[in-house]
Amino acid sequence: MRKRSGARAIAVVGLTLFSLTGCVAEHGPLDTASTQLDVLPAVVETSGDTSIDADSVRYQGADAEGADYYAAKAQGKDSRAVVCLVVVVSSTGEWLQACGDQLRITVTFANRTAVLHPSAPVGELDGEMVGEFVNVQFPGT
DSSP states (O other), rough: OOOOOOHHHHHHHHHHHHHHTTOOOOOOOOOSSOTTTTOOTTOOOOSSSSEEEEGGEEEEEOOOOSSSEEEEEEEEESSSSSEEEEEEEEEEEEEEEEEEESOOOOEETTEEEEEEEOOOSSSSSSSSSEEEEEEOTTTOO
């Protein structure tokens, strides 16, 4: 019967844990520290069927046509936690939010389709990237 060295077993476990934790370094659209930009414009209603948690709002950026994109956590109709993508067209005061329990939210609104990705997309995407996590496509692109 062979005996294994305790030090060798600990080293293997340590390397395995290091390898696993090294893969988890990815971050998502709601994982950044709050800044002054992380406030929804007054035109956006934050109550109703889906109540947005104001402390969770994270500004994602603006597209080439001037629409602003926000990600936020919210409480859904059935009291489940959901993630929302809010699109605000400041020039017209129009806005729309789409929420879901999966973090790949798609909004088609004001002549654009926007997708909030759970992590920074890898590879080429059609359309325009707004920040790290929102991909926007306009008709004809």
